[in-house]
Amino acid sequence: MDNMNFIQSLARSRTPVVQFFLGLGFSALIMGIELLLWHWLASTPFVILPMAIIFATLMGGGLVAGFTASLTLALYSFSFPQLHKWIPQTLFLLTGVLATVVIDQVQKRIRSLAGAEARASDAQRLTFAAASAQLGIWEWDIQHDQLTWDDQMLRFYGITRESFSGRVEAWQKGIHPEDTEHANHVLKEALSGKGDFDLEFRVLHPTGEVRTIKAHGLVFRDEQGNPTKMFGLNRDISEERQTIKRLEELKAYFEAALIQSQAGIVIADAPNGLLRFVNPAALQIVNRTESELVKDVDISRYARWTINDIDGRPIPNEDLPLARAIKWGETSSKRLIFVRPNGEKRVSYCQTAPIRREDGSIMSGITVIVDVTEQHKLMEELDKAREAAEVAMKAKAKFLDIAAHELRTPVTAASLLAQLTQRQLKAGQSIDINTLNRMTVQLDRLSRLVVDLLEVSKLDRGVLALRYELTDLGELISECGATFRIQFPEREIRFIPPKTPVKLFLDPTRIYEVIANLIDNAVKYSPEYSPVELRLEDEPDYVRFSIHDYGPGLSEESQKKLFSAFERANAHDKSTGLGLGLFICRGIVTLHQGIIGVKSSLGNGCTFYFEIPKKQVLKLTGT
Numbered sequence: 001m002d003n004m005n006f007i008q009s010l011a012r013s014r015t016p017v018v019q020f021f022l023g024l025g026f027s028a029l030i031m032g033i034e035l036l037l038w039h040w041l042a043s044t045p046f047v048i049l050p051m052a053i054i055f056a057t058l059m060g061g062g063l064v065a066g067f068t069a070s071l072t073l074a075l076y077s078f079s080f081p082q083l084h085k086w087i088p089q090t091l092f093l094l095t096g097v098l099a100t101v102v103i104d105q106v107q108k109r110i111r112s113l114a115g116a117e118a119r120a121s122d123a124q125r126l127t128f129a130a131a132s133a134q135l136g137i138w139e140w141d142i143q144h145d146q147l148t149w150d151d152q153m154l155r156f157y158g159i160t161r162e163s164f165s166g167r168v169e170a171w172q173k174g175i176h177p178e179d180t181e182h183a184n185h186v187l188k189e190a191l192s193g194k195g196d197f198d199l200e201f202r203v204l205h206p207t208g209e210v211r212t213i214k215a216h217g218l219v220f221r222d223e224q225g226n227p228t229k230m231f232g233l234n235r236d237i238s239e240e241r242q243t244i245k246r247l248e249e250l251k252a253y254f255e256a257a258l259i260q261s262q263a264g265i266v267i268a269d270a271p272n273g274l275l276r277f278v279n280p281a282a283l284q285i286v287n288r289t290e291s292e293l294v295k296d297v298d299i300s301r302y303a304r305w306t307i308n309d310i311d312g313r314p315i316p317n318e319d320l321p322l323a324r325a326i327k328w329g330e331t332s333s334k335r336l337i338f339v340r341p342n343g344e345k346r347v348s349y350c351q352t353a354p355i356r357r358e359d360g361s362i363m364s365g366i367t368v369i370v371d372v373t374e375q376h377k378l379m380e381e382l383d384k385a386r387e388a389a390e391v392a393m394k395a396k397a398k399f400l401d402i403a404a405h406e407l408r409t410p411v412t413a414a415s416l417l418a419q420l421t422q423r424q425l426k427a428g429q430s431i432d433i434n435t436l437n438r439m440t441v442q443l444d445r446l447s448r449l450v451v452d453l454l455e456v457s458k459l460d461r462g463v464l465a466l467r468y469e470l471t472d473l474g475e476l477i478s479e480c481g482a483t484f485r486i487q488f489p490e491r492e493i494r495f496i497p498p499k500t501p502v503k504l505f506l507d508p509t510r511i512y513e514v515i516a517n518l519i520d521n522a523v524k525y526s527p528e529y530s531p532v533e534l535r536l537e538d539e540p541d542y543v544r545f546s547i548h549d550y551g552p553g554l555s556e557e558s559q560k561k562l563f564s565a566f567e568r569a570n571a572h573d574k575s576t577g578l579g580l581g582l583f584i585c586r587g588i589v590t591l592h593q594g595i596i597g598v599k600s601s602l603g604n605g606c607t608f609y610f611e612i613p614k615k616q617v618l619k620l621t622g623t
Contacts, residue, residue: 019064027072136234158205176202264369270326270362287340306339321352325365347376410446466507492531498538510588517581526551546609554600
């Protein structure tokens with residue numbers, strides 16, 4: 001390669017002006033050398049001067065450089081003192097001109113050889129590149145109708161080297177009959193200079209196989225513009241065409257599926273958010289036209305559809321699922337509400353995802369929308385029906401709990417009195433008539449409760465019917481306290497009555513239940529053997545019953561929810577009961593137009609109380 005570069009540098013052709021100055025330069029250099037040799041070596045000048053002509057012609061790149069050096073040195077030779085004749089100078093000049101001509105011819109040959117080698121090297125590189133890219137190389141000598149194909153071209157046409165004629169008819173014969181006319185037309189246009197040889201056609205192999213070829217060619221012309229040669233490349237694009245065909249078919253299927261889909265489909269490009277596609281189902285959901293949404297419209301227009309979340313709150317543009325899929329690559333599945341221009345709302349289930357390229361970058365985003373408005377309405381109705389059923393079941397369960405709770409007190413009291421009577425009979429003692437009377441009272445109360453429990457469901461609605469009687473509230477409290485003294489003989493249950501009897505119109509059975517529940521809680525949640533104090537106070541406008549225990553007391557938080565259903569005074573208490581007692585008490589006292597409450601602090605016990613206004617008496621008696 002280095003030798004070739006050196007030869008090419010020697011054979012390089014230069015312009016006449018450059019050659020002229022190079023000839024003068026080499027002449028001046030040689031004349032300087034000659035002067036040195038003349039004075040110091042006393043050599044003959046005609047020994048060194050021809051070297052200037054040779055170097056000038058060789059390195060100067062042409063005849064002009066050699067002629068310039070020959071003439072310059074011939075004139076210079078007249079300055080030699082020992083030479084004053086024309087014959088040596090003339091011979092020197094003629095010899096220089098001849099040497100210049102010879103050297104120029106040698107240079108032309110060198111350039112020709114270097115060009116041939118360069119072309120051979122280029123041809124090798126082209127062949128290697130064509131083989132790597134699976135390209136076929138062809139060349140056509142138009143004047144002699146000589147067609148040259150490489151091995152790849154033979155494979156493209158399905159023929160062997162032996163069957164290849166080397167004529168243009170070999171190419172025409174291999175073209176599919178349906179494409180022959182078009183191919184010949186393109187060739188004719190290229191030869192006439194009216195067009196480029198850029199052709200896509202089919203070839204028909206002898207075996208019947210059909211392949212698609214892409215051909216490119218260059219036309220070389222002589223000085224008169226006549227075509228002399230063509231050179232070109234062929235490429236087999238059969239697989240590409242099959243792939244494109246399949247992609248076009250898939251695209252057609254895909255578009256048909258999108259258009260005919262019952263689900264709404266919206267596609268937007270990234271990153272600008274331009275809506276590329278909105279199918280008819282999506283347009284129907286939002287009640288818009290395609291021209292309103294697709295043509296040169298960005299994602300902000302999509303936001304103008306007025307989209308709310310399922311709770312009815314408007315969604316900002318940047319938080320729309322499709323916008324977030326394009327910007328952040330988020331995938332989401334959620335229900336949204338599309339508000340139509342007329343205000344109608346359509347509940348839709350939206351599934352949104354980004355569409356990515358092979359390198360992972362986001363190409364676009366897609367949202368699939370399913371109108372579930374009717375299903376949503378049905379689900380709401382089902383939810384309401386389920387809630388109603390749950391309320392009914394809770395009401396039923398509450399009713400049963402209240403019934404059990406209500407019945408427990410008289411049953412317990414009657415059972416205790418019956419046990420007392422049984423012990424007296426076993427001991428041979430006479431039966432206490434007071435015990436039997438108390439048992440009768442409890443059984444009567446139980447009978448009343450069985451009838452009244454049918455109306456317990458009315459308690460929550462405040463329409464529970466009360467049976468008012470003129471009742472001595474002090475006697476009612478005393479009777480209830482006596483019953484609990486029998487049940488808890490170790491307990492001191494003290495009752496502090498007012499100075500004068502307190503009689504009110506009230507439902508004695510219900511108020512008895514309130515008093516019994518309060519006493520039962522005081523005994524249950526206070527230390528064993530600690531006293532329980534009952535007090536009845538007669539105030540000007542109301543009567544007040546209170547019960548105080550010496551238990552651990554209640555926190556403020558517990559006091560706030562103590563009278564709610566299923567709440568217990570002590571969450572850690574393991575005794576039986578469903579926490580309905582105080583809830584029932586509040587309901588009964590409220591029906592008596594009264595109030596019920598508690599006063600307590602941690603460590604200081606509890607004081608439960610209820611107050612019934614005396615105006616209830618005036619209202620009932622008409623006084």
